[in-house]
Structures are given as structure tokens and as C-alpha cells.
Amino acid sequence: MADxxxxxxxxxxxxNSGGLESSVDxxxxxxxxxxxxxxxxxxxxxxxxxxxxxxxxxxxxxxxIDLNKKENAGSNKFKHKxxxxxxxxxxxxxxxxxxxxxxLSPRTQYTLSVQTAAKRPDGDYTVSKWSNSVEFGTADxxxxxxxxxxxxxxxxxxxxxPFNVFYRNHQRAYFEEKGPLFSSRDAACSRMxxxxxxxxxxxxxxxxxxxEGIFFSCNTEFNTGKPxxxxxxxxxxFQIQADLLFNQNTNLYFGDFYCMYTxxxxxxxxxxxxxSKWDLFCKERLPSLERSSNRFLSCTKMEDGSLxxxxxxxxxxxxxxxxxxxxxxxxxxxxxxxQLMSLSTTNAKKDPSCKVCNISVGR
Numbered sequence: 073m074a075d076x077x078x079x080x081x082x083x084x085x086x087x088n089s090g091g092l093e094s095s096v097d098x099x100x101x102x103x104x105x106x107x108x109x110x111x112x113x114x115x116x117x118x119x120x121x122x123x124x125x126x127x128x129x130x131x132x133x134x135x136x137i138d139l140n141k142k143e144n145a146g147s148n149k150f151k152h153k154x155x156x157x158x159x160x161x162x163x164x165x166x167x168x169x170x171x172x173x174x175x176l177s178p179r180t181q182y183t184l185s186v187q188t189a190a191k192r193p194d195g196d197y198t199v200s201k202w203s204n205s206v207e208f209g210t211a212d213x214x215x216x217x218x219x220x221x222x223x224x225x226x227x228x229x230x231x232x233x234p235f236n237v238f239y240r241n242h243q244r245a246y247f248e249e250k251g252p253l254f255s256s257r258d259a260a261c262s263r264m265x266x267x268x269x270x271x272x273x274x275x276x277x278x279x280x281x282x283x284e285g286i287f288f289s290c291n292t293e294f295n296t297g298k299p300x301x302x303x304x305x306x307x308x309x310f311q312i313q314a315d316l317l318f319n320q321n322t323n324l325y326f327g328d329f330y331c332m333y334t335x336x337x338x339x340x341x342x343x344x345x346x347x348s349k350w351d352l353f354c355k356e357r358l359p360s361l362e363r364s365s366n367r368f369l370s371c372t373k374m375e376d377g378s379l380x381x382x383x384x385x386x387x388x389x390x391x392x393x394x395x396x397x398x399x400x401x402x403x404x405x406x407x408x409x410x411q412l413m414s415l416s417t418t419n420a421k422k423d424p425s426c427k428v429c430n431i432s433v434g435r
Contacts, residue, residue: 178276
């Protein structure tokens with residue numbers, strides 16, 4: 073089968089009152105698509121082809137494609153008069169590339185069936201029976217999409233402020249040897265251990281559910297230059313000098329940009345020691361950032377050999393460090409502020425309507 077030009081499938085428009093309405097007849101003589109194959113899948117497109125009986129090809133003028141999220145397994149094949157949301161394409165050479173960010177979401181499982189159709193002189197259609205259903209899943213954001221997201225984040229980041237410690241808040245039991253066992257802490261409570269990144273943030277982010285790391289913060293209060301006393305994650309705080317996690321042997325990557333139906337915007341960056349397992353993972357999937365000259369988190373080597381650190385003022389940074397961290401390298405203290413649970417980003421869903429942090433592909 074030959075390749076076809078890029079094709080955008082458009083929804084079949086119907087009018088239920090006071091307008092035109094199309095109808096369809098069953099056309100047993102039209103061929104049913106067989107052996108459907110789906111390939112070249114991205115977060116918002118795929119290539120589709122199938123086999124047809126040669127002797128009926130000349131009658132086919134259109135393809136009807138029924139595309140559903142797999143979670144809607146109970147939905148029936150649509151009736152053309154009642155559901156004007158399925159996809160209609162003019163018959164072209166197969167395989168054809170289907171693209172349309174208005175109906176495809178990244179990292180989502182879909183079911184798909186196809187009919188062939190012949191448009192009659194009166195404007196109505198004769199259609200074949202439905203093909204067998206096939207399943208496929210869309211992909212993560214590509215490097216192109218992540219670069220678009222990065223550019224949006226850079227536009228919001230604002231000026232840089234100095235800092236000198238990374239910190240991580242948790243409940244008291246997390247830092248106690250006799251407390252309950254956490255999957256992100258070893259049994260002896262001597263180290264914090266990497267955990268798999270949850271599903272918070274952009275749906276298409278390639279780090280969710282895959283990258284392992286430890287979340288840290290570094291934002292400071294504008295008036296004091298110190299970490300805030302409030303936290304959504306617990307009243308006990310581990311602090312560690314910034315140069316122990318971020319230095320000339322650490323690579324920096326952009327991971328995500330999102331908000332949660334609030335005015336706050338979050339940027340995820342990843343710190344991975346050069347040549348480590350997760351450094352190689354990030355190199356293949358994420359935009360890399362220059363240590364000393366990026367808009368979010370910088371590490372600059374001064375003339376005296378010391379390191380100077382800065383963070384973006386106008387976004388909340390979530391820093392993922394990809395290796396275990398020895399608790400003996402820092403200190404644990406109780407903070408005096410409030411536990412603001414509304415600011416927690418655990419499995420938080422991104423606001424798909426925000427014009428600041430969304431790009432023109434599925435959310």
C-alpha cells in the first residue's frame with residue numbers, strides 16, 4: 073500500500089432540527105475493511121491501513137471511522153443521524169495519516185473500527201458492515217512538543233533569585249527510624265530512595281510513570297531569601313546544600329510545565345548525575361538545559377571556584393533528583409508554618425483550558 077499525504081479527519085456535521093440530515097443504508101455489497109494495521113503512532117496522530125476486496129474499490133467514496141477511548145468500552149457503534157462526532161474521510165490511497173489534536177489525547181488507549189461508504193447522488197450514504205475492532209495507544213509528547221512547552225515556561229519564568237539549599241518536606245514518621253516503612257526510604261532510614269514519578273502534570277509528559285527520582289524544592293520567599301515555612305507535604309523538612317545535588321557533574325533537563333486550575337504554575341526539572349541510568353533516559357526524551365544559563369535553575373561556577381545557584385521567581389519549581397540521598401548529608405528540622413494541602417501536586421491534573429501552559433496537542 074502506498075503512502076498518502078497527511079490527512080485531517082473532520083467530524084461529520086448533522087442538524088437535528090430545521091436543517092439538512094443525512095441517512096445511510098446498509099450496503100452488504102461494499103467490502104468490509106480487513107486486517108486493520110495502525111503504525112507511526114505519536115501523541116496526536118497515527119497511520120492506518122487495511123485490506124479491501126479489489127472488485128469493490130471503485131464504488132467506495134468515503135471511510136467512516138469509529139474512534140473511542142478504551143475506558144468507554146460499553147459505548148455502541150454510532151448511528152449516523154444521532155451522533156455527529158465520528159470521523160469521516162474521503163477515500164484516499166492507503167495507508168493514510170490521521171491527525172487531529174481535537175480528538176486524540178497522549179498516552180491514551182483507544183478502540184477503532186472502520187466502515188467503507190459510497191455517497192449516493194441524493195447525498196446519503198450506503199455503508200458496509202463494521203470491521204473488527206482494534207486497539208492502540210497514543211504516545212508521549214515528542215521532543216518537538218516538549219520544546220513548545222519549554223518555550224511557554226520560559227516566557228513565564230521571570231527573574232532569577234539566589235538560593236543555597238534544596239529541601240524536602242514530609243511527615244515526621246518518614247524521617248524516624250522506628251516509623252512505618254515508606255517505599256521512598258530504606259529500612260534503616262539512612263537514605264531517601266527514588267520513587268516512580270506519579271501522573272501529575274501534563275498528560276503527555278514522558279517522565280510520568282517512568283522516571284524514578286526524589287522530589288525537592290528550592291523556591292525561596294522574596295522578602296527573606298529563605299525557604300517558605302508553609303508546605304503541603306508535612307511539617308518536617310530535610311535540607312541539603314545545593315552543591316551536593318547540583319554541580320558540574322550533574323545534567324539538567326526540562327520535564328514539564330503545568331497548572332492545576334489556579335494562578336500558580338509549576339515547572340518540573342530533572343537533575344541526573346552525568347552518565348547515570350536516568351541521565352541516559354532523559355537524554356533520549358527531554359530537552360536538556362545549560363547549567364549556568366537557563367530560565368529555571370542555574371548553577372554558575374565563580375572565579376574563586378565556588379558555585380552560585382539561582383531559581384526562577386515566577387514559577388514553582390519541582391526538582392527531581394534521580395539518585396538516593398543520604399540523610400546524613402543534610403539536616404531535618406520542624407517548620408512553623410501551615411500544611412497547605414491545596415498546593416499538593418500529588419497526581420494533580422493539569423488544567424486543559426489554560427492558555428499559558430498548554431500546547432496545540434492533546435492535553
